[in-house]
Amino acid sequence: MDHSSARDSEFVRSLYSRYGRSLLGRVLGLVHGDYQRAEDIVQETFLRAWQHQDSLDPDRAGPWLHTVAHNLVVSAYRKVKARPAESPMPEDDSGGWAEDTDGGDQELDRMLERWQMLDAMRGLRPEHRDVLIEVYYLRRTVAETAEHLGVPLGTVKSRCYYGLRALRNVLEERGVTSR
Structure with a gap:
């Protein structure tokens, strides 16, 4: 060699x-x-x-x-x-072929983004992850999140701030850029 x-x-x-x-x-x-x-x-x-x-x-x-x-x-x-499809495409109500309107490429992109986000969320500290899930995924208010997690309002705000920052860093490390 x-x-x-x-x-x-x-x-x-x-x-x-x-x-x-x-x-x-x-x-x-x-x-x-x-x-x-x-x-x-x-x-x-x-x-x-x-x-x-x-x-x-x-x-x-x-x-x-x-x-x-x-x-x-x-x-x-x-x-x-x-x-090409290996089986016949389903017909629509008018007897014609139904079009694929759900946008397969868009669905794939959304699915891959969800996987990337889930993987990145696993890299966060549990308290940051919990607050981000409550506020951004479950769409709870800061007050509702504070009550649900049993922590002060300021703690929820602080964990959101630092959790988002940590999430951005994890995504950047993995080569995922923001749009």
Whole structure:
């Protein structure tokens, strides 16, 4: 093996030892636990990292790798959705073919965003997560949240502030950007 091949091999090995486990876990969640698909996507992700090693900083590669893997999952999903239907499409009331109006791509994007958010929420401190769930997901007021959790109003406000900040940091670390 020449010097260049050894360097390439070491680059991929170091990335894999550093990020492989977390990347596989994340992809497994995105593909509903299909281990074979997850391994294929992780392998393709590291292949792309190898192809971009000249512009990739190993110390900051995590978000890049997670974004590439996410995009590969989305591309694979869209490729499957683009295949012709294997069974006849249902007819509408008029006897014509019913159109798919629920927007499969939009639904996929919403689903992936929910997975990303759920995964990011797991990275928060429990008290921050609890307040954010109460206020933003259950749509309780600050007063209702304070009463439900048995903490002062100011504590709820403070936990919301610091929880949102921590959530933004977790999402940025994973390469998810705000719109």
